[in-house]
Amino acid sequence: MFDAIQAAPPDAILGLTETFKSDSNPNKVNLTVGVYKDESGATPVLDSVKAAEARLLADETSKGYLPIGGLGEYCDLTQRLYFGDDHEVTTANRAATFQTPGGTGALRVAADFIHQNFPSASIWCSTPTWPNHPKVFKAAGVNVENYPYFDASSHGVNIDGMLAAIKNAPAGDVVCLHACCHNPTGADPSVEQWKQVADAVYERGLLPFLDFAYLGFGDGIESDRSALMEFARPGAELLVASSYSKNFGLYSERVGALSVVTKDADSAKTVASQVKATIRTNYSNPPAHGGSIVQVILSDAELRQQWDGELAAMRERINGMRKLFTQTMASRLPDRDFSFIERQRGMFSYSGLTAEQVDALREKFSIYIVRDGRINVAGINHGNVEPLCDAISSVLAAG
Ligand code: LMR
Secondary structure, eight states: OGGGOOOOOOOTTHHHHHHHHTOOOTTOEEOOSOOOOOTTSOOOOOHHHHHHHHHHHHHOOOOOOOOTTOOHHHHHHHHHHHHOTTOHHHHTTOEEEEEESHHHHHHHHHHHHHHHHOTTOEEEEEESOOTHHHHHHHHTTOEEEEEEOEETTTTEEOHHHHHHHHHHSOTTOEEEEESSSOTTTOOOOOHHHHHHHHHHHHHTTOEEEEEEOOTTSSSOHHHHTHHHHHHOOTTOOEEEEEESTTTSOOGGGOOEEEEEEOSSHHHHHHHHHHHHHHHHTTTSSOOSHHHHHHHHHHTOHHHHHHHHHHHHHHHHHHHHHHHHHHHHHHHHOTTSOOHHHHHOOSSEEEOOOOHHHHHHHHHHHOEEOOTTSEEEGGGOOTTTHHHHHHHHHHHHHTO
16 A cells, blocks of 8 residues: 555655755854754754653653643643733633644644634635745645735835735635744834734634744744734733743654633533544644643743743844844845844744755755745854855855
8 A cells, every 4th residue: 555655745844854965065154944043053852851751750740641731730830921920811711722743733723613613714814924824724634725925125024015915815714924033034014003903803703823932932832922912902802822942942852732711610610621622633642741840940940030031032132143144234235124034023034035046055055944935044153154155155156
């Protein structure tokens, strides 16, 4: 039977890491997958995480299964981190939160839930979006539609196009939005624009679905929450897929959450029972270790403070690299404006490089970038910024 199977194409993002690993050039640079790197190019384990793991090793008494929805305290702490300690969503108990295997697990559970409960609903994705979004949603059987998002001329958000598409989407559809640090463009709506988007979504009778993978990587926890705060209106329904891969550096532990915000506490209980049924047939219950680490850190004042500092250091290094890259490109190509890289936020920016230019960077200079031109700014450091900008200038000059 397997003789009839055709090879699948490599993944647009993770596939490049495999090619990068086999490249023997000692000066190779990997700006592909969204993983934080420090000045030395390493993806370190946070000190707060190490401390939490030491406690877990000493205190853990069982490897028994977690409940279907995961660790209860982890879910409560996640709600408080994302919505804020005293937000009405949490105090009214109208959100149900589930620990999931990464943010991708949360996206898949939500997509399964949507398909099972609203079979005719489509999910609307930004153009462009994370390439795995449409794949996960379609794998769950949900139809995917697209709304305009990026304006290449301003390197910002095409807010008029986005609002027009939302206002025309059929009531009952779902709109997937990047809560901050848009992947792949790095361009986010302003606070005022988020208000317009939320007005349009709710007036049209759509269900907002916020993908929140980069809390703390934009301008800080408080300001990175502003889109979520705009959607968490009294009585309003929404879905939030969140991830601790980036902000806790827990990529390999697969630790995320799905929060379903309903109109009241009774509705939250009913919806939770359906989400649990969905989880049970998907992966049964989540792995414990990553969630336990987050739970230890967020429930301990000292570790929480240490983590806040480590998150701020990651954010500040990335924003510093945005500035350095912009300055270095200006010194190489003074007639070309790269200041948008400094204005954008999160791990990624859309460089504007074409697929051919990306291929040339890889073939001639062993510089790896996703073919749509997305660069992982966190992969830039003082050691590689000059050769990187020289190489980019060279391929741009070649046309
Ligand atoms: C990325 O966009 O690079 C990350 O979210 C990692 C992934 O799974 O694609």
